[in-house]
Amino acid sequence: MRTVHAKEAIMLAPLPLEPISLAARSVHRIENAKGIRVSCVRGVAWITQERDPRDLILAAGQSVVLDRRGLAIAYAFKDAVITVGAGWQLPAPRSLPVASEPERARA
Numbered sequence: 001m002r003t004v005h006a007k008e009a010i011m012l013a014p015l016p017l018e019p020i021s022l023a024a025r026s027v028h029r030i031e032n033a034k035g036i037r038v039s040c041v042r043g044v045a046w047i048t049q050e051r052d053p054r055d056l057i058l059a060a061g062q063s064v065v066l067d068r069r070g071l072a073i074a075y076a077f078k079d080a081v082i083t084v085g086a087g088w089q090l091p092a093p094r095s096l097p098v099a100s101e102p103e104r105a106r107a
Contacts, residue, residue, distance in 0.1 A: 017083035022076035030084055033072035037087040039063035043080025048073050058082075 019041055020028055030036055038047055040058035047056040050070035058064060065087035066072050074082055 017085045019081045019083055022074065022080045022082065024076055024078045026076055028074040028082065028084070030066070030072040030074065032069065033066040034069045035087045036066045036072070037063055037083075037085055038066065038072075038074060039083045041081040041083060044077050045080050045082050046075040046077065048075075 017039075022028055022043075022045070030038070033049060038045070038058065040060050040062055042060050044060075045058045047058060047064060047066075048054075049056075049066055049068040049072045052068050056064055074084075
């Protein structure tokens, strides 16, 4: 007997993130930053990571997954809104298959 596995599309469920409003010239500290996704929702944010010479500039609609351990800083040039959360997503919960026709009892 041979078992055939059908390929399934796995949909990723978005994680709910609370927006963080940053006033112009303010900062938001991100501790233990490795693996954290920072997304810019509105405005422009400058992201810098501990022991990383790169400067990351995010405009609205852009995001980055931080790749350094330690502290990261998000700085708002002007009023901005960012989200900070896991750099991965959980698979969406699966629903049970629904039969297209009710099963009939055999007599």
